[in-house]
Amino acid sequence: xxxxxxxxxEKNGFFKTYHISVLRKIRNGDLAALKACCNDEERxxxxxxxxxxxxxxxxxxxMAKSLPNGKSAIDAQKKRTEGNEFFKKKNYERAVxxxxxxxxxxxxxxxxxxxxxxAMAFAxxxxxxxxxxxxxxxxxxxxxxxxxxxxxxxxxxxxxxQAKCLMALGRPTDQIAxxxxxxxxxxxxxxxxxxxxxxxxxxxxxxxxESAVPNQMIPAVNIKSIKDKEKKHLPDITAxxxxxxxxxxxxxxxxxxxxxxxxxxxxxxIRVGDVIAVDEPYASVMNPxxxxxxxxxxxxxxxxxxxLPCPNxxxxxxxxxxxxxxxxxxxxxxxxxxxxxxxxxxxxITCYLSLRMIAIHPPSFFMDVKPLIxxxxxxxxxxxxxxxxxxxxxxxxxxxxxxxNKESFFHVTLMADFLLKCLKVGGxxxxxxxxxxxxxxxxxxxxxWIGSLLLRHLQLLQFNAHEVSELRMxxxxxxxxxxxxxxxxxxxxxxxxxxxxxEPGVIRCFVGDxxxxxxxxxxxxxxxxxxxxxxxxxxxxxxxxxxxxxxxxWFDCRCLPCTEDWPLIGEMTDDTLRFRCRDPVCRKPLVVxxxxxxxxxxxxxxxxxxxxxxxxxxxxxxxxxFVRGSELMDQGNFTGALKCCLETMAKLDDILCAPYRxxxxxxxxxxxxxxxxxxxxxxPMQSERR
Numbered sequence: 193x194x195x196x197x198x199x200x201x202e203k204n205g206f207f208k209t210y211h212i213s214v215l216r217k218i219r220n221g222d223l224a225a226l227k228a229c230c231n232d233e234e235r236x237x238x239x240x241x242x243x244x245x246x247x248x249x250x251x252x253x254x255m256a257k258s259l260p261n262g263k264s265a266i267d268a269q270k271k272r273t274e275g276n277e278f279f280k281k282k283n284y285e286r287a288v289x290x291x292x293x294x295x296x297x298x299x300x301x302x303x304x305x306x307x308x309x310x311a312m313a314f315a316x317x318x319x320x321x322x323x324x325x326x327x328x329x330x331x332x333x334x335x336x337x338x339x340x341x342x343x344x345x346x347x348x349x350x351x352x353x354q355a356k357c358l359m360a361l362g363r364p365t366d367q368i369a370x371x372x373x374x375x376x377x378x379x380x381x382x383x384x385x386x387x388x389x390x391x392x393x394x395x396x397x398x399x400x401x402e403s404a405v406p407n408q409m410i411p412a413v414n415i416k417s418i419k420d421k422e423k424k425h426l427p428d429i430t431a432x433x434x435x436x437x438x439x440x441x442x443x444x445x446x447x448x449x450x451x452x453x454x455x456x457x458x459x460x461x462i463r464v465g466d467v468i469a470v471d472e473p474y475a476s477v478m479n480p481x482x483x484x485x486x487x488x489x490x491x492x493x494x495x496x497x498x499x500l501p502c503p504n505x506x507x508x509x510x511x512x513x514x515x516x517x518x519x520x521x522x523x524x525x526x527x528x529x530x531x532x533x534x535x536x537x538x539x540x541i542t543c544y545l546s547l548r549m550i551a552i553h554p555p556s557f558f559m560d561v562k563p564l565i566x567x568x569x570x571x572x573x574x575x576x577x578x579x580x581x582x583x584x585x586x587x588x589x590x591x592x593x594x595x596x597n598k599e600s601f602f603h604v605t606l607m608a609d610f611l612l613k614c615l616k617v618g619g620x621x622x623x624x625x626x627x628x629x630x631x632x633x634x635x636x637x638x639x640x641w642i643g644s645l646l647l648r649h650l651q652l653l654q655f656n657a658h659e660v661s662e663l664r665m666x667x668x669x670x671x672x673x674x675x676x677x678x679x680x681x682x683x684x685x686x687x688x689x690x691x692x693x694x695e696p697g698v699i700r701c702f703v704g705d706x707x708x709x710x711x712x713x714x715x716x717x718x719x720x721x722x723x724x725x726x727x728x729x730x731x732x733x734x735x736x737x738x739x740x741x742x743x744x745x746w747f748d749c750r751c752l753p754c755t756e757d758w759p760l761i762g763e764m765t766d767d768t769l770r771f772r773c774r775d776p777v778c779r780k781p782l783v784v785x786x787x788x789x790x791x792x793x794x795x796x797x798x799x800x801x802x803x804x805x806x807x808x809x810x811x812x813x814x815x816x817x818f819v820r821g822s823e824l825m826d827q828g829n830f831t832g833a834l835k836c837c838l839e840t841m842a843k844l845d846d847i848l849c850a851p852y853r854x855x856x857x858x859x860x861x862x863x864x865x866x867x868x869x870x871x872x873x874x875x876p877m878q879s880e881r882r
Contacts, residue, residue: 193658193692193725193745205538211606217244218602226605227598232651233644236612237635239605240643246632262506262532268298268309272316284320285496291317292499300503302341311340315350321497327357329497332513336500348378348392355396359403368403372396426703430466439471439686444721446689453590455691456722458715464845465838468698468721469687469709474586475549476660476682476705480535485873487511489519491660491679491704493873507531523551526618534614539607541681542657546649547611549586549683553579555621555638562641585685591651592746608647612639655745656688657681660705662871663864669828671864679871680705693722693751694729694737695758695850699863701870710866712859714845716779722751729753730761730856758851769811770849774802781849807847814843818858825861834865 222242229235239245275290291313298310318333334354342350355371379392434440443466445459462468478488486493488508500510502520505528510516527534527547534544550558561580564571565587576584596604613631615621621639635643660680666673682705690698698709700723715721725745727737734757741749752758770781773795780797784804791805821836837858844855 193656193723205536207537207539207607207610210610211603214245214606215602217247219244223598223602226601231644232593232647233640235601235605236608236643236647237640239602240609240612240635243632245606245609262297263299263504264297265299265302265306265309268294268313269307270294271297272309272313275313275316275320279316279320282323284323287320288317288324288497291320292497295499296501296506296509300340308341308343311337311342314340315342315346317497318350318353322353322357324497325360326497327360331357331361332500333497336513344378344381345383348375348382351375351378352392352396355399359399365400365403369400372400426470426706427467427708429470430462430468431460437686437689439469439684441466441468444468452691454689455720456689458717458719458721460717462711462715462721464711464714464842466711467708468711469707471684471686471707471709473658473682473684473705473707474582475545475552476680477541477545477548478680479541479678480531480544482679483508486679487515488524489515491662491702491871493662502528504528505531523548526551526615526620528618530614530618533617537610539610542653543607543611543650545653545657545681545683546608546646547614549649550615550642550646551618551620553583555642557583558642558645559638582685586652586683587645587648589652589656589683589685589688591648592655593651595746596651604650605647608643608650611646612643615642653683656683656685658684658687658700658707660702660707660871661867662702662873663867664873664875665868667874671825671828671830671868674864674868676867677873682707687723690721690723692725692741692745692747692749693720694724694727694734694749694753695722695751696724696728696859697722698724699859699866701866703870708866708870712841712862713850714842729758729851733760753851761853761856764851764853766853770852771802771804771807772847772849773798773800774807775800779849810843810847814840814847814854817843818854821858821861825865830865830868834862834869837862837865 226235226238229238271290271294275287275294278284278287278290294313295310295317298313300310302308302310314333314337318330318337321327321330321333331354334350334357337350338347351371352375355368355375358368358371373396376393376396379389382389384392429441431442434442434444437444437446440446440456441462443458443460443462444456446454447457448454478486478491487510488502489510492511494509494511498511500513500516502508502510502516502524507528508519508524508531510519530547534547557579561583564574564576564580564584571584612635616624616631616639620642621636658681659678660682661676662679664675664677665671679702684707687700687707687709695713697711697713697715698721699712701708701710709723711721725741727740729737732740734754738749738754741747767786769784769786771784771793773780773782775795775798778795778798778800780795782793782795782802782804784793791803793802793804794800795802817836817840821833821840824830824833824836840858841855841862844852844858848855
């Protein structure tokens, strides 16, 4: 879950100032009237109808202005010139970084009197990447340069480089020959004299001949090859998919009651290490602090020379043409003119996520789904698309609207109205000129419904959004100093159904924005399967945990660690052991002194006698697998280390009842191994980069 507070506007932004200004103008009875509204659409319409909501100059004047997109041919040329200096010095990596900055700054369309800075920067970066043996990436840049208006008189050099890249990558001879022939045609548009043109043609024909020789490659140059990232594969879900909730394992079933709402239960025994969910979000957004370093669409860290910018803004970057095309065809076309403004507003990432939940679909999608949300009984017997099913499932997540006070309702509804205005500015409801913005006019039926959904999103995200994380390591295989960082936020309508326990029952990790959930304890059939919303019993005392959960999630925690008031990990001792009753139905704890001389212990719950000698022997056997797991972890073999940790935890879980220190320490190692198999960024400490 998200561990930030539930504020909808953060400190250093104008929305907070705007909110305070509106509160100063609020009239007697307005909050009570808002509280009396029956649904989100009524609330949205009521707040939008308040004149003083639109009288604050800070809001209307700022939104009516078109924001600069940050593109600058002058800045792009400056960065490209700097890159050229490093290229001359054969510092190709530094040159690539500067060319990337030039690409990000360059306008997609050049004026008639200007050089095509975008095309020139792509071409220059392709040359530097070529010298770094990054041929596949150089080919992408060559294609981009040619598509961006690279001058006809220079194209022959670019196409020649294209042919050499194809040859280095071992592509078919006919493809290389066709490219060489294209280069020969291009040289006719060049400014070379006849002698040089003829020499160029001979060189291209020689290249065609060389490409026909088996395994013929051009020599590697200077710097080691930059390899493509290893693609992360999603694991299979243990025991197959749940029919009703396909992101869950068939080992999970969902139950519901008046006190706990919906929650997960083990439908069959779950073992330590089982993959109980692989959940794609309905929507996710990246932490704005990562915009410059990660692909805005797939969340992959951008490697050297991999950056492809948005053609219209300097806010975001992509790792491939595919990611950029998908983003531009969907949400980013709406968000592009808004990102700088949203950042200036200082809104929380959950507010940004609420906006994205709308931006990924056109208004018609939400108008079509309206009757299905208003009248759930209409969903029966209707063939729905997977996206429609997922959105309806997301909308069904808890909002706690029945216990939200009027002040909070005003705050969140004001934010929904602001986000609705953002959508209008971004052209979501149709392109309009800045001079035509009139936020005081009555809302259309379409705008009322979309606005009400924004309000619903804000409420449900407060309790159901999850952080998307990545592991930062100094170098591959080195876990020393590794830490998890906040990469983004998403709404996962399946995993959100799991309730909280202060004893983590599962571990979450991410591949991109896909959540992978593994069990880190066993669950018997009928037992609640819980995740952890932040406070863990090993780190925080019961009173602190319960206060935090009450403030953040509005519930009183009744989990076992809270009920029994389990000790912090630093307070756990080896004086006693909590053996598990061997009766398969009971499995309750047998508290035994560590120095006991009595092998037979009667279970206080089921009264059956237990011989603990075998349990003691099995407990000793776990030491070897734990040590082996630690060794593999130190060697950077995280897959092998995880296997050892899971084996150790399975044995410990069969012998002992929580809480006990050895199991917690093994869980932590398993958690770090799982994180290492998900999103990773290699980023040395500052001291190592100097």
